Amino acid sequence: MTAPGAEPAHSPARGFPIWASVALALLCAVALTWSRALEIWRSGAFFDSDDAMRAVQVRDLLAGQSWFDMTAWRLDPPNGVVSHWSRVVDAPLAALESFFRLFLAPQYAERIVRLLFPLALLAALLRLAAWLSYILAPSASQHLAVLLAFLSGAALTQFIPGRIDHHAPQIVLLLTALGLFLKGIEAEKARAMAGASLAMSVSIAISLENAPFFAVMLAALPALFVVDGERMRAPLAWFAASGLLCFPLLYGATVAPARYLVSACDAYSWVYLAAAFTGLLGLAALAALAPYARTPAARAAAAAAAGAAVVATMAAVAPKCLGDPLAGIDPLVREFWLSHVTEATPLLKFRDGESNVVIMIALPVAIGLAATLWEAFSAKQAAARRRRLVLAGVIAAGFAAGLWQVRVFTSTMPIAMIALAGTAGAVAGFLTRGFSAVTRGLTAAIICFAVSPMGVAAALPVGEGTAEMAEQQKSKAACLQPKTLEPLAALDPAPVAAPFDLGPYLLAYTPHSAFAGPYHRDNHGNRIVIDAFLAPPDQAERILRAAGARLLLWCHYEPGGFAKKAPDGLGAALARGEIPSWLAPLPQTSERLLVFALRP
Template sequence: MSLAASVASREARLPAIVVIMVALILSAALSFSRAEIVWRTGAFFDSDDAMRAAQLRDFLSGQSWFDLTAHRLDPPSGLPMHWSRIVDVPLAGLDLFFSKFLAPEYAERATRLVFPFALLAALFAVAGWLGRILSSAAAGLAAIWLVMLSGAMFLQFAPGRIDHHAPQIVTLALAFGFFLQGLDPKGAWRLAAAAALMALSFAISLENLPFFVVLIAALPTLFIIDGARAPLLWFSAGALAAFPSLYAAINPRAAWFASACDAFSFVHLAALFAGALSLGAVALLAPRLATIRARIFAVGAAGAATGATVLLIAPRCIGDPLGGLDPLLRDLWLSHVVEAKPLFSLYATAPGMVVATAAPVALGLAAALGFALKTEGVVRRRWLLAAAVIAIGFAAGLWQIRVFTSVTPLAMIPLAVAIVALVERLDVGRALRVALAAAIAMFLSPIGLAVALPSKDDPDTVAERACLSPEVFAPLASLPASRVAGSFDLGSHLLAHTPHSVFAAPYHRDNRGNRIVADAFTAAPEQAEAILRNAGADLVVWCARAKQPSSLVTAAPNGLAAMLARGEAPAWLDRKSAPGASLLVFALRPVK
């Protein structure tokens, strides 16, 4: 590269760096109050973050890479989690680094602040890259700004957020970008990189599966249309190398042939391997597949081989991955988890939030479809693929609202391109166009709509936070390590803030422990005593600050939970918490 070209390249990158820095500064300012709480108190704002911290501590204390058992959850045997150690690697590295000059608790807090902020920077950078792939450098800058306005710093990238969702969002965006580039025959090799990123994502969790199904399905669809085999070959080669490698990296040899529907297991590896091998074979046979009918037959056979693999190994995995959840727990716990609810189920109580969540994604989808109609060739294919990915995310988000945190950054890219295309038609100066683009983006963004259409705070959510603050757990943490029966949402925080073991926590694999708590808290007090003593419980805890009845209370108005909610306690419980405490703590009295 010549000196002039090098200087030009640096100048082209400089605005993107500036916009990313501005976006990061604004994000830090908007989320500063939460960051301050994390640094000052070590508070967790989400159960998954508390659980991840507990598992990270176990890992740093010497627990095996392959041992994913939460040994203090569902005692005495512990609960094997459906997470992998992949996300623990950067977390452990940061914690060990900060431990060189900070006390252990502050090293963890610094890790919890740096980790999501670094991923937020990566998300902004990838957004700019996607904007350039789909349109231009100007669209890339607008995409960074619009993704910042999507409110990522308040959601999966919020200070203190160390669960796997933010890494998965960044991984999805990266894989999407390489896929878009790989649609150009000259850049088909990038599909191998996309396959490797998909494998990494699967090794973390399966939450990106719907998006990846759309991306992978695009390749044989395009092969049917034009017969180009290079994309199939590159993707198959990348998949056949990456998926088995990462599978072996996260699963012990003894579990290589075990299948679980909620984590990357043998059924998924076998199906992916069969699919990749079949698509590779189709690509090699491409010269003999001269007609569309022949290509349809070949692709259909490859799809049948993939589906048959799942049916032969674990047909139960076709459908809801949480199908094994106890029906009572689904009713008492999962159906009340906001992020797992359908979006429009929240419209009656939070219409502004529903509109601010759905409208920008719908606009992004409309923009992608509009550009697909106006373009042709590789560009049209990229826009069609973008529209398909956003559409599946929008549909899945209507089913479970949490999917919107993954699809919204992707939807902001075509929306940014549309905004730039609109203002570039105006006969005004560059500065005014930039100002207009920023203003329009603000008006159409999730943050802008949330400000314009505010929703009332849920009083029960505010009250519940009072029962999850670190200082609330301090008196309980001073008691000898015991087995605790508490509500589902308290479980992870008890693990993170105290030395105790817990029966219940908001995890679908914890059927036994959660059922013990559900049965005990909905039973009559005398029956609850027998259930808890048989389980070996030592302590019972209850949040005294909830303003709305717990599902455990409404399900059994005469049960133990209802009694505790009234401020009463049976004779077999000895109160250990101070009067007026947010968290009520009781010990089971010794049997005489």
């Protein structure tokens, strides 16, 4: 058997260390994103609202805000908005920034962390790709796995310079948990389940976005118990014992004591801890029953009872959390904000002109799923079959979740691509039988590129919808640049009424507060802005003065459709250049962004 980290004897990459492939991929990523990295270092620019909000959250922590106080006080003033995020990602960011502040000015300490953090996580992703590939098939080329992980587009999406939100850490934790879980389902390596449960608990403490993947993995444990019986005793016991320690530990470390018994459907809260505790006790019970449940029927009944107990616990504690975790969004906020967020769009709801986006996202994942199933059913060893079937379930769960919100595919793609390493190598070997090792390697690389998201994107023509989306993003970016918003910092701090996307950037670049922001918990502040822009100017004045607004911003990029929805409203008037008498125009920093003060 090939040793971990080595290549099979027939591989053209034999003797070429994995770290070299990782380093080469990192260099390519740096080259592709160099201009963006320079812009961050020079101006401190943010390219995503969540990254701006994360930076604000870290600044508040470093300024003395309590670890357990997750209130964004400058969002929807004066009461603020309690974020559904946690401090897990804030902690390494704050620690790194504190270190760099020893010899850099605070703003540059923050900027270098924003550059190094995603790069370090990308290195971890690429190394995990090789490791996971080895777990799946020791004979597969780990170098191809690194290449496929890079071609999944991760380096240009969630791991791009400046990306300090929780998505990249979540992808790394997902791959870590998956690899350890696939190792741990083998009885002789069951101790790996302790690491899997730790990675899962840390991930859930950050956010719930990996929950669909973890649900499949956890469901696989009782399913394998039904099939394999006592052989699964050790994996069940190890996961249950470690999980009963890790999940409450992370809960206590990240949730404020005053909120221990509060159930929130969009974050790690009491309902999910109770369900996890019930499920873990169920797995422990299955482990204890393993020597006595001799028939598949008896084991299936026990497994069904354990699963039913989890559902019953959630139904008893917070039945609303069995549905859509975003069900609490105000209908108007959903209409004017969430329905226009590309990453929150269901895959099949992209417009006809954006059909290329659907192909670019779905086709590589479908290929990875098909290859995984083919390898599972053609595997000669039961252990390899089990690992591939669990992997196929995880990829399928990601695909299904992507039908709800397309952003889930950024987590699913690296897994689906890594799963292709063995198949790509085998196909290349078949096509180049009798040729040199270099030819086989080049052929494998071409195959990897052809089936990857980056390869599919390169092959597809640019659709009208895609070009339109790019133009809209360019127009919006003009309102969000530091040089556009930073001059506002010279004004006295004031509550600002501005479109949703501007909120986090105002908080990051200026001392002002903002009512609206692209966050589902900000129903109150978002409704103030929506109601004001939809109302006739005289009514809008009353709404804004009652809320305490002192500044108003209007960006000519207006995705929400205020002008179309209410032609007589304040938004439509501003779009036409009609300024109500109660608004005093302030000097413009950009032709696309209008700034007004409410007259006394």
